[in-house]
Amino acid sequence: MANSASGDSVVDRVVRVIEAFPEGVTTLQLTELADRAELPLSSAHRLIRQLSHHGLLDLGSGGTVRLGLRLWELVNRNSPTLALRQAAMPFMEDIQQVLNQNVNLAVLDGWEALFVERLSRRGSVANRAQIAGRMPVHISSAGLALMSHQSRELQAEYLRQFHDPAGKVSADVVRHLLAEAAQQGYAQLAGVVDPDTWGIAVPVMNGKRKTVAALGVVVPLAEMRLQALVPALQTAARGIGRQLV
Amino acid sequence: MANSASGDSVVDRVVRVIEAFPEGVTTLQLTELADRAELPLSSAHRLIRQLSHHGLLDLGSGGTVRLGLRLWELVNRNSPTLALRQAAMPFMEDIQQVLNQNVNLAVLDGWEALFVERLSRRGSVANRAQIAGRMPVHISSAGLALMSHQSRELQAEYLRQFHDPAGKVSADVVRHLLAEAAQQGYAQLAGVVDPDTWGIAVPVMNGKRKTVAALGVVVPLAEMRLQALVPALQTAARGIGRQLV
DNA sequence: ACACGTTCTACCATTGAATGGAAGGCACCT
DNA sequence: AGGTGCCTTCCATTCAATGGTAGAACGTGT
Secondary structure (H helix, E strand, O other): OOOOOOOOOHHHHHHHHHHOOOOOOOOEEHHHHHHHOOOOHHHHHHHHHHHHHHOOEEEOOOOEEEEOHHHHHHHHHOOOOHHHHHHHHHHHHHHHHHHOOEEEEEEEEOOEEEEEEEEOOOOOOOOHHHOOOEEEHHHOHHHHHHHOOOOHHHHHHHHHHOOOOOOOOOHHHHHHHHHHHHHHOOEEEEOOOOOOEEEEEEEEEOOOOOEEEEEEEEEEHHHOOHHHHHHHHHHHHHHHHHOOO | OOOOOOOOOHHHHHHHHHHOOOOOOOOEEHHHHHHHOOOOHHHHHHHHHHHHHHOOEEEOOOOEEEEOHHHHHHHHHOOOOHHHHHHHHHHHHHHHHHHOOEEEEEEEEOOEEEEEEEEOOOOOOOOHHHOOOEEEHHHOHHHHHHHOOOOHHHHHHHHHHOOOOOOOOOHHHHHHHHHHHHHHOOEEEEOOOOOOEEEEEEEEEOOOOOEEEEEEEEEEHHHOOHHHHHHHHHHHHHHHHHOOO
């Protein structure tokens, strides 16, 4: 036998290895990684050593495996969201200063909002973990803000396939939320993620008026002041969008 | 001929493709990417399509290639510096609040300081580009702070191979800077990177008193107040280190 | 309008790079 | 002392990867 009894290419395997790390886990043992990637140990070992040699992975002395610093560096230097994050950062800092709330920036990926940047509320323990985190469209204000400004076709497709695994939300409810968000120009969601918090997000449109991101804040229910928040967010979103092609 | 006339493995090629993006460039044409990665066009095309299929790259309609959002997500979720950044973030925010200066966090990689986190001075235009940026040890306060707390052997090896391409700095000068930094417990460097700025950095030690990072600020020369800065940085560095294993 | 250059995409016979079972080595248990 | 779990290396087998070639789809200048 040669070149994979299981019928997958080298590229497939490289991807499986990188994907094998569970969220938030930085270190894995060689054997465990081989298991997770469903690779024969010897194959996994060879592959990981190659990747490690190039710095994409970091194979420690005792068989501990991490993602490589070099990979982190390359990806962050050339990240597809680099321009967006650079444009958004000053405005996000402004909002954090003025409103003193958690600020976040998300893009749409599939049927989920992917958070690409985040600033924590001053004084609170930073919750940086949520960077690179995902939330389904229907339970995040950012997701709703993003989806409500997509094309009719995409929204229709989204609603067609929509199914809430928890079974608590129907497609009709989501349709209503999207319509409301589209009409108002912002999306809000209270107590869904966390019972004591309120999320508000507005779309960020690039120069061609295409919605490329959502800018949002998460505030304690008690401090909710929609009148103050929405204009601030919308102003910032326009400022960001003006810098994007 | 089969399996690479040039004698490199698939893994080599995957790495070359990812590394082919110049710093700060997010989009490349297929042909240009093939050139940069030194791959035959047809091979590059096949490889990139595979990677794109898995979301590590993103092959657009007109042959435009970007890094994939999925890759960014995976790397940032499981980044080797995740714990460090999470521990450091609140302290960095404190410093930014109290001192109103650019704050940065770096680790040592090879003979360079790799900046893993950064907060911009309030009011200044954010210079986020420097995240994932590198600076040689001898011309960055962070680099000096890091190197000055490494083992004797590593420092000796560093000094042995040291060579300033600009020819302005001798190994003896660097040796002196390192000794000074080691003795004082902080490193400073004035007007090297930018003629009007002063950089100060202190080491961050983990629970085993191993130096794992450097915490630093960059201040305008005019606002230089060493007496205020160093204690603040050292306090923060201790706070960060206490949370690291 | 036409010819030309450039770039993307697809095909397919050839072959050496990738494969993984087996065995060795090491550390740490019981 | 024997057992267990892990990392690491070896090597004959073979099919996945390769890249020259050619066609399609642009864009551009004459």
